[in-house]
Amino acid sequence: MIYFDNSATTFVSEGVRNRIQELTADEFSANPGALHKLGLKAFEIYDGIRKDTASLLGAKPEEIFFTSCATESANTAIKGYMSRNKRAGNAVISTRTEHKATLECLDYLAKAGYEIRYVKVGPDGKPLIESLEEELGKGSVALACFTLVNNETGSVLPFESIRKTIKAVSPETCIYLDCVQALGKMQVNMSSLGADMCSFSGHKIHSIKGNGVLYVRKGVRIDPLILGGGQQDNMRSGTQSPVLAGAFLEALKEVSEGIEEARVKVAEINSYLRRELAARDALILSPEDALPYVLNVSFKGFESETMLHCLEIYDIYVSTVSACSAKQKKVSYVLLEMGTDRKIAANAVRLSFSRNNTMAEAEEFIRRVDEIYEQFLIK
Amino acid sequence: MANVLLARMGEVTLKGLNRGSFEIQLKSNLKYRLKRFGNLKIYQSQSRIWIEPKEEDNPNFRSMADAEAIMKAVCQVFGIVSVSLARKFEGDFESIKENAVECVRELLGQNPEYTTFKVESKRGNKTFPMTSPVICDELGGHILDTFPELKVKVKNPDFILNVEIRESNYVYSGKMMAHRGLPVGTCAKGMLLLSGGIDSPVAGFMMASRGMPLDAVYFHSYPYTSDLAKQKVIDLAKIVSGYSGRMTLHVVNFTQIQLDLYKHSPQDMLTVTMRRVMLQIAERLALKNDCKCLITGESLGQVASQTMEAIAATNEVVKMPILRPLIGLDKQATCDISRDIGAFETSILPYEDCCTVFVAKHPKTHPHPEDIIEAEKDLDIEELVEAGVLGTEDIVIDPF
Numbered sequence: 001m002i003y004f005d006n007s008a009t010t011f012v013s014e015g016v017r018n019r020i021q022e023l024t025a026d027e028f029s030a031n032p033g034a035l036h037k038l039g040l041k042a043f044e045i046y047d048g049i050r051k052d053t054a055s056l057l058g059a060k061p062e063e064i065f066f067t068s069c070a071t072e073s074a075n076t077a078i079k080g081y082m083s084r085n086k087r088a089g090n091a092v093i094s095t096r097t098e099h100k101a102t103l104e105c106l107d108y109l110a111k112a113g114y115e116i117r118y119v120k121v122g123p124d125g126k127p128l129i130e131s132l133e134e135e136l137g138k139g140s141v142a143l144a145c146f147t148l149v150n151n152e153t154g155s156v157l158p159f160e161s162i163r164k165t166i167k168a169v170s171p172e173t174c175i176y177l178d179c180v181q182a183l184g185k186m187q188v189n190m191s192s193l194g195a196d197m198c199s200f201s202g203h204k205i206h207s208i209k210g211n212g213v214l215y216v217r218k219g220v221r222i223d224p225l226i227l228g229g230g231q232q233d234n235m236r237s238g239t240q241s242p243v244l245a246g247a248f249l250e251a252l253k254e255v256s257e258g259i260e261e262a263r264v265k266v267a268e269i270n271s272y273l274r275r276e277l278a279a280r281d282a283l284i285l286s287p288e289d290a291l292p293y294v295l296n297v298s299f300k301g302f303e304s305e306t307m308l309h310c311l312e313i314y315d316i317y318v319s320t321v322s323a324c325s326a327k328q329k330k331v332s333y334v335l336l337e338m339g340t341d342r343k344i345a346a347n348a349v350r351l352s353f354s355r356n357n358t359m360a361e362a363e364e365f366i367r368r369v370d371e372i373y374e375q376f377l378i379k
Numbered sequence: 380m381a382n383v384l385l386a387r388m389g390e391v392t393l394k395g396l397n398r399g400s401f402e403i404q405l406k407s408n409l410k411y412r413l414k415r416f417g418n419l420k421i422y423q424s425q426s427r428i429w430i431e432p433k434e435e436d437n438p439n440f441r442s443m444a445d446a447e448a449i450m451k452a453v454c455q456v457f458g459i460v461s462v463s464l465a466r467k468f469e470g471d472f473e474s475i476k477e478n479a480v481e482c483v484r485e486l487l488g489q490n491p492e493y494t495t496f497k498v499e500s501k502r503g504n505k506t507f508p509m510t511s512p513v514i515c516d517e518l519g520g521h522i523l524d525t526f527p528e529l530k531v532k533v534k535n536p537d538f539i540l541n542v543e544i545r546e547s548n549y550v551y552s553g554k555m556m557a558h559r560g561l562p563v564g565t566c567a568k569g570m571l572l573l574s575g576g577i578d579s580p581v582a583g584f585m586m587a588s589r590g591m592p593l594d595a596v597y598f599h600s601y602p603y604t605s606d607l608a609k610q611k612v613i614d615l616a617k618i619v620s621g622y623s624g625r626m627t628l629h630v631v632n633f634t635q636i637q638l639d640l641y642k643h644s645p646q647d648m649l650t651v652t653m654r655r656v657m658l659q660i661a662e663r664l665a666l667k668n669d670c671k672c673l674i675t676g677e678s679l680g681q682v683a684s685q686t687m688e689a690i691a692a693t694n695e696v697v698k699m700p701i702l703r704p705l706i707g708l709d710k711q712a713t714c715d716i717s718r719d720i721g722a723f724e725t726s727i728l729p730y731e732d733c734c735t736v737f738v739a740k741h742p743k744t745h746p747h748p749e750d751i752i753e754a755e756k757d758l759d760i761e762e763l764v765e766a767g768v769l770g771t772e773d774i775v776i777d778p779f
Contacts, residue, residue, distance in 0.1 A: 309602030376602065378641055
């Protein structure tokens, strides 16, 4: 099997599997909120996990909140900030290439009367600074929402210059950054990054599904999305789960090691595929300087889904742009926003790698693509 | 007192000397369809079928709400016009009054907005000392005394309380409407050409309503169409089988055939040549599986392949009758039936059944016979048809 769909989700690592096994032991299974000593033990282990997670992300423990997924993190950050900080105004800026978790929140806010301004992106998927300046110039902005690495193209946000541009005009603007596809693939450190809120997902870094993290910089106040028993400093109610938090931490530990070596290895696979595919009837849609973990390719003569199923015959797994929207039979809104021709975008397939992929797999992939062209192309 | 179901037969009762065989089939279908609801006694008297639990306290008969599932199942059996949950009991008029009050109490519990009613009675047992009008008067009065908030209204009341006096007494109110038709199994089997669209499941439903058991054939073009599309067809077959009974779905691996057609047939004739091959494969599968006809969801003029010329061009390749129950139906009427039988939501799922890459932009809508001869001159049709029949996967579809 060749699994090139790591941006959709990753396989659970051996270490995470073992850690989950350990943390499901009776001694850690009491309610971390209980007053008895068994509860205290569960709380201690949970609290330790929170501290270690914070430390690996370059954050303070009280800035880290465990959620069920990055979508929950995004919802909490975006809706929670706008609901809490009414005095900051009602304008939000973002781009139309964000993940649906962000875009749907913005649509929700728009329906509630908020003003959403969209910054244009260039053919490389990066927000255009002039467009950003223009949108900022239209009046004060409460919140800015961007993505560090685009999930469909791998396009990397020039965050420092975006941040500077925003803060120069509007120092009070809160910046939310979707870091889901960046985590474990490039350095993501809260203390040096300069974002105010960030979302992370466990299952994109070889943890299981059902765990995410929301970072909220100390001093930034937001309303909770989920109300209840007041767990996690009232920010995210619901009994804390040492197992899920521990799974996230274990995965984070593993991907935080050797980030550079892994990037070099994946970059070799990426450039090999770019070269070989470009020499065939394929168009590379990911920008040159994209993170090598994502490679968006348009195969001439094959609609996205047909190519996906052709590859599936050979036990090769890829995505038609974004697994979340694959069932809606739509052409990628991200590619269209970048100015990609609709016909080219309709044939787009996303290959996404993890550090576990190999060059041998990439070579096999190319051989299979040749066979598919031979056997299934309708001339 | 025990709750029982009263199912009314429709067209079956118009039958002459062969009525018995239709009734036997109907009862057998009910027995099969209702076996998951416990041990039941199903028997007939005149134009009614009675369904009673053999064991005491069958949970499916406890109340109107509990009986909804079994009543829906009865309504899926063709040959039934409607069904009611009735209280069955013995005794004199006093017991009728008691049961009538209980029946109204339960009904008002579920429908607190009801304010008007009337009583209708039938007295099959002529030894009962009161006549039907007297029963209605007396019982109506008793109900009014017991439920002072109710009023009698003869035209369009909120509910009708029915009393029937036969070997036992029955009291009930309201009925669930079924799909009428004739019991499935009273005519020969048909082969339904099933796609993932709206029309073909409706066509299958309509033929099953005339008593026809079904098999179905689906043409799968993986990897051009996904396995989700195939699953959708399986789901649709299951919905149809809820009415027609168990069927076998024959999934033809159509990919290579479609590629050959694409290669050797002119673009604008592709739809016609493809449908001609499909019908021939379907006919062979029909013969192998004891089906006497083919059934399609074609509706005249709906798409390029459904013009009169295109239908004539596809019709001529098979000897078997092709039944097209939707041929004169407006699309909206088909959609209404599709919704009614619970297929619509599945039919409109986006997975395509016939890959768009194989469809010509401008197909010939009025093909001439000479066009067809020209289009098929480079094709070994017999070989393609045989390949289709051989590459078929059979899936048994059970209604539940």
